[in-house]
Amino acid sequence: MRTIILADRLGNELFPLTDRTCPALLPIAGKSVLEHNLDMLANAGIKRAVIVIGSFADQVRTQFEFGRRWGMELDYWHTRGEEGPNAVLAQLPRQQNDDELLIIRGDMIRTPGFLIEFLEQAAKRDCPVLHGVFAGQASGLCLCRTQQADLSPLHWPSLAQGLPVPSESSVELLDAKVYRLESLANFHQANLDAAAGRVAGLTIPGRQTALGLTQGRNSKVSSRSLKVGIAFVGSGSEVHSTAELNHEVVISDQVIVDRYAILTDTVVLPNTYVGELVNLSHSIARGSDLIRVDINTHIHITDAFLLADLRQTTLGNSLSPLFNRLGGLLLLVFSLPLWPLAVLASSRENNSGRLLRPRQLRGNRIVLTEFGERCRTEFTAWEWTTSRPLLRALPRILAVVSGDLRLFGIEPVTRQQAAQRTEEWELFTDGAPAGLIGPTQLRHSKNTPEEERLLTDAYYVGQHDRGKNWIYLWEGLLSLFSRRLWNPEL
Known part of the structure; x- marks a missing residue:
């Protein structure tokens, strides 16, 4: 069985988060979306895969290289981005194991057990194409046994619109979660759910240092900062002891949260500085960009004392x-x-x-x-x-x-x-x-x-x-x- 990972979304629906990277590389509780998918494939015993990439292809290649970290062999195929899956298959060189193709969108998040359950049920059915379905909609997962099969449910514009899959070619999976990441609000919720353990089996990097608090490598945070709820603090991040983390908070890698900052139901993306006395609620903070997902508002902050990108504004925002x-x-x-x-x-x-x-x-x-x-x-x-x-x-x-x-x-x-x-x-x-x-x-x-x-x-x-x-x-x-x-x- 040949495995193809579609990671070619352009990500216009997730702007401004995708102005510097692609959706597959956005972080979900300490790991990129594509990394979570590779974990899932490796756990299912998949040894080889082709990753179809579009924009920011060099970033994908640099981060995942040849897949040795997962015990896999990864190849890459470049496209313009968001091309039809049937067109992509027609471009790929033919191989001996093309009689059965496992095609998965690598820019979505699913319950890791989703794949194994799908393959077990698909093995019992003799159909030319089978799509994994959750809540009546395609999950970005397909087993194809013929080159002429209709793969449109895998195509990102169709998938984003939630078009139904014919019942004769669908495998309904009930005990699962699927995050299509079709909006900033869905991306925000996927992070919070992953950190809170609501995505069963999803591997989160780090260790639990206090009740509800998970820390990555070389991170600094006091358990006193977590007032109520859960928090994930990524590797290399630093949270001042006077800062407050409330309800559900995800802090990605290389983040600094300064004195008396208050974060509530907030996701902070890598290399972000959150300034003194800043109060963020129901938000995504990425560098100097602040996104309120509850009111669907995006604000670019010009004051580096409020929010700043640590890769661009290094005027002491680590600020010792x-x-x-x-x-x-x-x-x-x-x-x-x-x-x-x-x-x-x-x-x-x-x-x-x-x-x-x-x-x-x-x-x-x-x-x-x-x-x-x-x-x-x-x-x-x-x-x-x-x-x-x-x-x-x-x-x-x-x-x-x-x-x-x-x-x-x-x-x-x-x-x-x-x-x-x-x-x-x-x-x-x-x-x-x-x-x-x-x-x-x-x-x-x-x-x-x-x-x-x-x-x-x-x-x-x-x-x-x-x-x-x-x-x-x-x-x-x-x-x-x-x-x-x-x-x-x-």
Whole structure:
């Protein structure tokens, strides 16, 4: 028996989740949809299969390679995507075991025992084609014994519409669950059901560390965070001890949930940062995209302090406050020889005897307003009253130690300056953490126009790489010997 896995859905019905990958690679409780299907095939004793792939074919090949992890031998066949199954079969090279074909859609989720039960019942019937049926509709599973059989119930547009299958060619399976993933709401529910154990036999990676709490490898979460219900936390994810997980929550791999965040009936997809005090309910969070499945609404969040994609916005969303504060403390120690120079320069340039002046800047701390809106607080940044740029800014190191600024980030601004930024790209930049060291702070003088400074920050946010932070640190050390940071006229 030859096995063919159809994984060529384009996934328009699951947008925006499919703008970077295909439906077969979307995660269901820690594993991709296609991986769950390969588990099911391996458990049924299937040793060889051809995966029919369309868009994002390279991702599929990279993740599954030749199938050795499942003890299988996998081949691949490329199509334009969502082609008719009969047309795909006509393209495939013929093999000796083509007399009987097992065809399965690899971009849907089923109860793992579904396949074994289907094959047992199909073996008792002498029909040219048999489709597995659940609740009167096709389940994306078929046993074909002739090349001329009608395979339209496997074709994704037909399958999505729930067209009935003729009774003479159907095998009704009662004790099963099928998730066609034809909508964002169905994808959301499939994740919650899988994590809650409502899909019998589905293998979930990780171990149960507390009642209702399952953790993947290298994940960090306190059992105190699970207030009521169940939660799955994928590998490499970190949930702050003050965050709350309520009812049913699925957190995929490489996710960070920050302080006092509240998640209720929510699915968080890989590489997503959920910010402080963020409250998500009946939602799918993917990077900076927030999808409310209960009201069918999609919102793109521009404020990186609310939601962010950790692969694109790496401005400390793993955000180790301890790292930033320790870095600030070390910088403070190394800068101590410059402080007497700052006192001397300020006293010589200011006849009033006032050595320090305050300036109100917007920092990185998040608070809730009386209307329940999140906003960044202001802090008092002290400056020496000298005209020498480097010496004048020394007290800002104290703001890093206190946690008001990051060690690396965009230029901190006043609340009035932030209020003038209304364009989407300006708001995206403005949502990044403010820091002591960055390209704008190092490369622009006080005479540089505001727009040019903002553009530099925008480029920094859009092209940011953590490795470049060390380049900026080295650039800052070299600037100690530059004329611009010592000369008030430059």
